[in-house]
Amino acid sequence: MIKNILIFIFIVFGMIAILSFSDHNFKRAVDACIAGSQKLSKNIDIEETKKFCEDQIRKDKK
Numbered sequence: 001m002i003k004n005i006l007i008f009i010f011i012v013f014g015m016i017a018i019l020s021f022s023d024h025n026f027k028r029a030v031d032a033c034i035a036g037s038q039k040l041s042k043n044i045d046i047e048e049t050k051k052f053c054e055d056q057i058r059k060d061k062k
Contacts, residue, residue, distance in 0.1 A: 029057050 033053035037044055 026057065030054055033057065 030050060030053050033056070034046065034049055037049045037053070
């Protein structure tokens with residue numbers, strides 16, 4: 001009985017960790033994309049580039 005409860009608790013903690021860190025990874029990927037775009041072109045609009053990068057990363061994730 002205690003074994004089943006511990007397994008359930010670890011599964012819940014694992015799900016919480018996965019959900020909280022997935023957003024962190026997405027932000028890091030967007031930041032890397034923006035940095036790469038800035039290296040390629042000096043005259044860019046940051047907000048437009050950020051939107052483009054977010055769209056591309058979400059598209060690649062599916």
